[in-house]
Amino acid sequence: MLAEIKGLNEECGVFAVWGHEDAAQLTYYGLHSLQHRGQEGTGIVASNGEALHIEKGLGLVTEVLQEKQFERLQGHAALGHVRYATQGDGGYENVQPLLFRSQSGGLALAHNGNLVNAHALKHQLEAQGSILQTTSDTEVIAHLIKRSGSLPLHDRIKQALPMLKGAYALVLMTEEQMFVAQDPRGLRPLSIGKLGDAYIVSSETCAFDVVGAEYIRDVEAGEMIVLDADGMYSDRFAAPIQRTMCSMEYVYFSRPDSNIDGINVHSSRKRMGKELAVEAPIDADVVTGVPDSSISAAIGFAEQSGIPYELGLIKNRYVGRTFIQPSQELREQGVKMKLSAVRGIVEGKRVVMVDDSIVRGTTSKRIVRMLKEAGATEVHVRIGAPPIKNPCYYGIDTSTKEELIAGSKSVEEIRELIEADSLAFLSVEGLEEAIGKRDNTIKHGYCQACFTGSYPTEIYPSTLHPHDKEEAKL
Incomplete structure (x- = not known):
């Protein structure tokens, strides 16, 4: 990841x-x-x-x-x-x-x-x-x-x-x-x-x-x-x-070979990709996923759409953490060291880039640029989860709405910022359907507060960032 x-x-x-x-x-x-x-x-x-x-x-x-x-x-x-x-x-x-x-x-x-x-x-x-x-x-x-x-x-x-x-x-x-x-x-x-x-x-x-x-x-x-x-x-x-397991465990955090409440994470991510292909179809030449957590969804998108899946992005697993670098320029270079576009796969192609989320938008913009620099004629971004609009107070480091790009910008504004040719997110209903399929039934509810702003527990004012106190739905 x-x-x-x-x-x-x-x-x-x-x-x-x-x-x-x-x-x-x-x-x-x-x-x-x-x-x-x-x-x-x-x-x-x-x-x-x-x-x-x-x-x-x-x-x-x-x-x-x-x-x-x-x-x-x-x-x-x-x-x-x-x-x-x-x-x-x-x-x-x-x-x-x-x-x-x-x-x-x-x-x-x-x-x-x-x-x-x-x-x-x-x-x-x-x-x-x-x-x-x-x-x-x-x-x-x-x-x-x-x-x-x-x-x-x-x-x-x-x-x-x-x-x-x-x-x-x-x-x-x-x-x-x-x-x-x-x-x-x-x-x-x-x-x-x-x-x-x-x-x-x-x-x-x-x-x-x-x-x-x-x-x-x-x-x-x-x-x-x-x-x-x-x-x-x-x-x-x-x-x-009623159990409200964190939806992001299925979307991003857990390993694909883990099972949560009897539901395999890889399988649920594939279903997310398939739901996404139904909700937001696009005419393109190849589908690629951002390693590692988005690969399963990319495979599902490819299977549903009929567009071939390819390894258009490769992750280098032997690079140190980029956040310790002292300048923005070096941090951006660190991203290129961690992730590379495969020119032989994406050059001259219309690429569907499947990712699991957009938080601040900066990384998505860098990856879109990377693919275009490698020769992709179009880059269509598809996200296997709804827009993250609200902070999480249950153990994920999105503590303020201010730092979340979807908290203040529309899908079209985000698309312009990340320089994609098109952008679409999975719906909340599509996510729940993809996660919850177990013998064709929904087993229980899920925490979707980061998408909907509806928290399953009371949120204490002392927990909130000052920017969010007036907006939180307590």
Whole structure:
């Protein structure tokens, strides 16, 4: 994925193992398969039944976790995390898992999502004497659990979780237990698998395949799963509300080989491309997708339209991140280093360029120009999702409407800005139909707030950017 130049980043990925002698090593491989969900920091906490040990740092999984670290990560259980910063900055102290120690033992936490009432909870906790060590909303969860006093940890967690508002796929671990929880609307994916007698927890099912685990089921909305020496059992901390899984998990964030609620991501993206070809047909010579997340939709568009699919754009996978470059000129050069147009495919051709989204428009403009510089006579842009008009408060780094091009411009204005010969987006109805096909039925609802502005939870004013407070539909 071209997260650094496309402008969308998902907050993080969680992977955990319970009951395996090589828990930390398995977690390493699981995190590596979830690297697309966060590239800023990573860490692993391991338990040997008596103590918790942590290794974490800023950077990619292969950069942070070296062989020497695993000499200290011994035990039957491990909790890992890859992070992209949205709530809180990208400093070391915010890298997860977070580990807290007290006289009663250790507690490690890792979560995917974003709490929309984090600011309100922090003010409340500080007023009661809590001292927060990070700017991450994840720390709030630990303080709420600890505040419940002398109750058993299981009960303290059940009391704390209903106070959280927003999206959270959460894993907590002590020396002797692991707790897995999903918010009452199930906004983020989280699944349980099994490897022999060991249990595996992952943000995406693709990680099960990597470590050789068998998928069991998804964690249900409002459910808390407990893993300990007696095995696995399920409890509830909240009544389930209609699940509203984030639509962008299917459109962009999840790997094509993952399944979410039994729906394969690659297949759903192909259907998006087919729906797009029906809604916005065009006379052209070749179809190409922007690597990597748009290739499935491009294949679907080609199949439906009868226009041949070609590799008109190639991604270079061995280039550093362009956002660290010091000037705009060098950043644009970095885009060309990451992505190249194949002149032999696009020269003299009318090209349909399929992408998954347009956030700020700058990257789309560069790619359209790149194709035309390679000889494309026309470039028709087709987007396999509706226009992103509204900020996300559940763990995607689109925090203000001001930075979203579709928030203030029409489709025609966007087309002119990106210099395309034509531009069309998939409709909201077409997206839902493409995602939800499972035995020809819609399984449940989806969060489409970034497209429609209708949020599935209350959005607290302290969460909003000042530009958006008057416009948000609360």
